[in-house]
Amino acid sequence: MGPMELIRADGITFSYSRSPVLHNVSLSVRKGEIVSLLGPNGSGKSTLLKVLLGLYRPGSGSVLLEGRPISRIAPKELAKRIAYVPQTHRMAFAYRVVDVVLMGRTPHKPFFSRYSRHDLDVALQALDRLSIGHLKDQSYTDISGGERQLTLIARALAQGADILVMDEPATSLDFGNQVRLLDQITGLSRLGFTFVKSTHFPDHAMWIADRVVMLQKGSVIADGKPCDVMNDESVCRLYNTEVSILKVNGTLRTCMPRSLITRNPGANNGRARISAKP
Numbered sequence: 001m002g003p004m005e006l007i008r009a010d011g012i013t014f015s016y017s018r019s020p021v022l023h024n025v026s027l028s029v030r031k032g033e034i035v036s037l038l039g040p041n042g043s044g045k046s047t048l049l050k051v052l053l054g055l056y057r058p059g060s061g062s063v064l065l066e067g068r069p070i071s072r073i074a075p076k077e078l079a080k081r082i083a084y085v086p087q088t089h090r091m092a093f094a095y096r097v098v099d100v101v102l103m104g105r106t107p108h109k110p111f112f113s114r115y116s117r118h119d120l121d122v123a124l125q126a127l128d129r130l131s132i133g134h135l136k137d138q139s140y141t142d143i144s145g146g147e148r149q150l151t152l153i154a155r156a157l158a159q160g161a162d163i164l165v166m167d168e169p170a171t172s173l174d175f176g177n178q179v180r181l182l183d184q185i186t187g188l189s190r191l192g193f194t195f196v197k198s199t200h201f202p203d204h205a206m207w208i209a210d211r212v213v214m215l216q217k218g219s220v221i222a223d224g225k226p227c228d229v230m231n232d233e234s235v236c237r238l239y240n241t242e243v244s245i246l247k248v249n250g251t252l253r254t255c256m257p258r259s260l261i262t263r264n265p266g267a268n269n270g271r272a273r274i275s276a277k278p
């Protein structure tokens with residue numbers, strides 16, 4: 001493993017029943033990276049994330065965290081390094097936001113004891129870090145989807161984890177909240193936090209990911225920097241739909257349906273000029 005390599009998965013095969021859902025998947029994640037898993041529905045993204053989290057044991061292959069097999073790391077210890085941030089969800093009970101974040105402190109306290117003053121401070125700091133300290137006493141069921149997603153990230157930070165595994169974190173968020181979430185992820189990665197996340201938005205991968213891993217039918221078909229592996233051909237093939245990747249301001253890129261481009265004079269095959277003014 002290289003010095004910056006945190007997670008290394010090698011030759012992962014996984015089956016729920018008879019036919020494998022992951023075939024010989026290998027990938028590595030370096031400290032501070034944002035790694036995006038892209039792939040159509042059912043390609044194995046969620047399954048791979050759960051294998052990386054140590055929730056599913058692969059049929060063959062290994063997952064190492066800083067060189068140690070993840071299967072041999074005690075759950076409490078593992079939870080202090082890796083946190084799973086689920087898609088925004090509603091909780092059955094109207095916990096306060098701060099109580100949801102405090103749940104992240106569970107691996108740090110003896111089983112039957114209460115949360116300490118230090119736990120509370122850590123939870124409040126995590127909320128502040130995500131600029132949602134003002135929500136601490138609100139009911140988790142009464143805040144917006146974007147605020148819930150930030151609360152779940154705060155819980156992961158309170159847990160002490162430096163690796164955040166997120167399954168389609170932006171899927172149920174409105175556009176503003178998607179942008180705010182991407183900004184937070186970028187900011188945290190600059191502080192050294194590492195993200196492995198799946199997404200259904202190619203744009204999100206192009207906008208913020210350091211690495212993209214494309215999964216198709218449980219196999220990795222591409223792994224590299226978005227600028228190297230995401231092009232018209234690879235994205236069309238991945239989603240079985242015609243798209244073009246357009247350049248914006250020379251360096252930024254966005255993915256557009258080709259049918260839309262052909263209906264739109266002045267835009268074609270990546271040579272479109274996108275004006276800042278409407």
Ligand SMILES: Nc1ncnc2c1ncn2[C@@H]1O[C@H](COP(=O)(O)OP(=O)(O)OP(=O)(O)O)[C@@H](O)[C@H]1O
Pocket residue numbers: 016017021039040041042043044045046047048
């Ligand atoms: N608990 C399960 N039991 C049996 N099969 C499952 C289970 N979970 C997922 N699968 C199957 O495994 C395959 C991969 O599913 P997975 O959820 O990992 O894909 P995904 O890429 O995350 O999909 P999506 O984008 O739709 O969320 C699919 O064929 C799915 O039907």
